[in-house]
Amino acid sequence: MKPAFLTYLRHSFAFRLVMLYVVMFMVSVSVLTGITYWALVAEPREETAATVRAERDQLSDIYKLEGREALVRALEVRAQDPAPRKAFHVFIAPDGEVVSSNLPSWPSQPHFSFFEIEADRYVEGDEVDYQALSLEQVFADGSRLIVGRDIEDIGDREERLIEVLVAAAVISVLLGSAGGIFMSLAVGRRIDAINTAAQQVIKGDLSRRVPTTGSADDFDKLSVTLNEMLDRIERSVEAISRVSDSVAHELRLPLTRLHAELEDLAAKADSGELTPEHAARAIAESERLKAVFEALLRIARIETGRHNINRENVDLGRLVTDVVELYAPEAEAKVLTINCQNEGNALTKGDPNLLFQMMSNLLDNAVKFAPPQSVIMVQLWQEGDHACFTVENEGTGIPADQRAKVLERFYRVGHPDVPGLGLGLSLVDVVVKAHDGDLAFANTAHGFSVQVNLKSVQPEPLKT
Numbered sequence: 001m002k003p004a005f006l007t008y009l010r011h012s013f014a015f016r017l018v019m020l021y022v023v024m025f026m027v028s029v030s031v032l033t034g035i036t037y038w039a040l041v042a043e044p045r046e047e048t049a050a051t052v053r054a055e056r057d058q059l060s061d062i063y064k065l066e067g068r069e070a071l072v073r074a075l076e077v078r079a080q081d082p083a084p085r086k087a088f089h090v091f092i093a094p095d096g097e098v099v100s101s102n103l104p105s106w107p108s109q110p111h112f113s114f115f116e117i118e119a120d121r122y123v124e125g126d127e128v129d130y131q132a133l134s135l136e137q138v139f140a141d142g143s144r145l146i147v148g149r150d151i152e153d154i155g156d157r158e159e160r161l162i163e164v165l166v167a168a169a170v171i172s173v174l175l176g177s178a179g180g181i182f183m184s185l186a187v188g189r190r191i192d193a194i195n196t197a198a199q200q201v202i203k204g205d206l207s208r209r210v211p212t213t214g215s216a217d218d219f220d221k222l223s224v225t226l227n228e229m230l231d232r233i234e235r236s237v238e239a240i241s242r243v244s245d246s247v248a249h250e251l252r253l254p255l256t257r258l259h260a261e262l263e264d265l266a267a268k269a270d271s272g273e274l275t276p277e278h279a280a281r282a283i284a285e286s287e288r289l290k291a292v293f294e295a296l297l298r299i300a301r302i303e304t305g306r307h308n309i310n311r312e313n314v315d316l317g318r319l320v321t322d323v324v325e326l327y328a329p330e331a332e333a334k335v336l337t338i339n340c341q342n343e344g345n346a347l348t349k350g351d352p353n354l355l356f357q358m359m360s361n362l363l364d365n366a367v368k369f370a371p372p373q374s375v376i377m378v379q380l381w382q383e384g385d386h387a388c389f390t391v392e393n394e395g396t397g398i399p400a401d402q403r404a405k406v407l408e409r410f411y412r413v414g415h416p417d418v419p420g421l422g423l424g425l426s427l428v429d430v431v432v433k434a435h436d437g438d439l440a441f442a443n444t445a446h447g448f449s450v451q452v453n454l455k456s457v458q459p460e461p462l463k464t
Contacts, residue, residue: 019176019177021176022172022173022176022177025172025176026168026169026172026173029165029168029169029172030165033161033164033165033168036161037158037161040154040157040161041154041157041158041161044151044154045133045151045154048085048133048149048151048154049114049133049135051085051149052114052133052134052135052147052148052149053135055078055087055147056135056136056137056145056147059071059074059075059078059089059137059145059147060137060139060145062074063139063143063145064139068093068099071091071145072091072099072100075089075091075100076100078147079102083149085149085150085151086130086149086150087102087147087148087149087150088102088103088117088119088130088132088134088147088148088149088150089101089102089103089145089146089147089148090102090103090106090144090145090146091143091144091145091146092143092144092145093143094141094142094143103117103119103132103146103148104118104119104120104121105117105118106134106146110136110138110144111134111136112136113135114133114134114135115134115135115136116131116132116133116134116151117131117132117134117146117148118130118131118132119131119132119148119150129152130150130152131150131151131152131155132148132149132150132151133148133149133150133151134146134147134148135147135148187219190219193210193211193223194210194222194223194226197209197210197211197226197230201230201233206230206233206234207234208230209227209230210223210226210227210230211223212224212227310351310352310353311349311350311351312349312350312351312352313347313348313349313457314347314348314349314350314351314352314355315346315347316346316347316348316355316380316387316389316454317342317343317345317346317380319352319355319356319359320340320342320359320378320380320389321340321342322356323356323359323360323363323378324338324340324363324378326360327360327363327364327367330367331367331376334367334370334372335372335373336367336370336372336373336374336375336376337374337375337376338363338375338376338378339375339376339377339378340378340379341377341378341379341380341381342378342379342380343380343381343382345382346380346381346382346387346456347387347456347457347458348387348435348454348455348456348457349435349455349457350434350435350454351434351435354431354434354435355431355435355454357427357431358427358428358431358432358452359389359391361424361425361427361428362391362428362450362452363376363378363391364424365391365424365425365450366391366392366393366395366450367393369393369395369396370393370394370395371394371395374393374394374395374447375393375394375446376391376392376393376394377390377391377392377393377446377449378390378391378392379392382456383453385455385456386453386454386455386456387453387454387455387456388451388452388453389451389452389453389454390449390450390451390452391449391450392444392446392447392448392449392450393447393448393449394446394447395447395448396447396448397441397443397447397448398441398448428450428452432452432454435454435455436454436455437452437453437454437455438452438453439451439452440453
């Protein structure tokens with residue numbers, strides 16, 4: 001492999017993860033093999049060793065108490081024992097004479113711990129393999145007694161287990177490495193696509209999106225989420241750009257007027273021709289600027305959660321009554337009729353001042369844009385667990401393709417002759433969202449309506 005590719009694999013999380021799983025798999029295989037080894041090899045060997053030790057001690061006692069002939073008889077009986085594990089022995093006299101044996105050979109020097117003897121036999125031309133686990137007893141007169149039991153099957157199991165463990169380790173490493181490389185490349189391509197899109201966005205291309213494969217896998221879900229986030233960011237940046245342009249546009253004219261008025265004031269003051277009207281115009285322009293900044297600041301504080309919303313049970317019916325009474329003189333001046341259908345008993349949890357401002361802005365817009373001698377309908381009713389508030393006038397309303405934009409700061413739909421800052425609906429939107437409500441626009445049979453749905457609460461029981 002090329003050094004660069006090896007470096008890539010070394011830093012690839014997917015490759016490291018696969019290698020970790022390979023190691024865990026090998027450890028698991030080793031543990032399982034160890035348990036199997038104990039059950040099939042170690043434990044049977046220990047049981048056989050305990051049997052051989054007991055037989056050696058018993059035969060030694062026979063020799064010590066009853067003599068050689070008794071020992072030989074016991075060995076011959078033991079050799080004919082049909083036990084699953086064949087018995088082996090050799091008894092050697094002090095002078096080296098083999099008194100009794102069914103072993104083909106044995107060590108010339110005594111052993112004082114367990115050892116194994118090859119005890120293969122030939123039967124009708126075939127070799128029968130035996131492996132005798134043996135233990136020796138050297139008597140005081142120099143005689144040697146070696147007894148053992150066959151453990152050829154245990155040895156075969158041990159060899160097979162070792163072969164399986166080695167094969168599993170090799171196969172695990174090979175398959176794991178291949179899987180790691182494949183997974184690293186597959187995952188790497190998906191991550192590279194995300195990185196490439198992110199780099200393009202960082203460079204300023206907000207239209208760039210992360211490609212999806214349509215497989216609906218975890219990477220596709222991540223890509224869809226990232227794309228939704230990029231869509232939101234792009235819309236936010238575009239909105240900020242529009243707001244910045246609008247702020248510059250909205251403030252340029254008042255500042256120019258204010259500057260001109262102040263220059264005029266200075267000139268009039270020098271000539272002695274200063275009148276209250278000059279100061280009033282300058283004050284009006286400064287108040288407009290102040291209103292813009294205060295509205296922007298209030299919207300920003302609510303949006304970012306820096307406005308401390310005093311949440312309490314609010315009687316929406318009372319707020320509706322107060323708002324209608326507030327705008328009744330203005331509506332009357334424009335020959336407008338305000339019809340109010342207020343069911344009352346509608347409570348919500350929220351800030352009464354913000355909710356009053358929200359209702360005021362909606363009714364203010366309805367009065368501003370309603371044609372003369374028309375009717376404005378204000379309604380409040382309970383629907384399920386929501387309180388619904390609507391304001392409807394007989395105006396032309398807002399075109400469907402501009403209803404999302406009117407919630408942006410300074411965005412205004414037509415009517416250049418109608419005074420306003422273009423911030424009323426923006427404030428309505430943030431207030432509704434701050435109260436976990438929803439805002440909807442709709443064309444009606446009589447004109448245009450705005451509806452606000454707020455989650456209602458149950459009135460607290462009277463204390464007795």
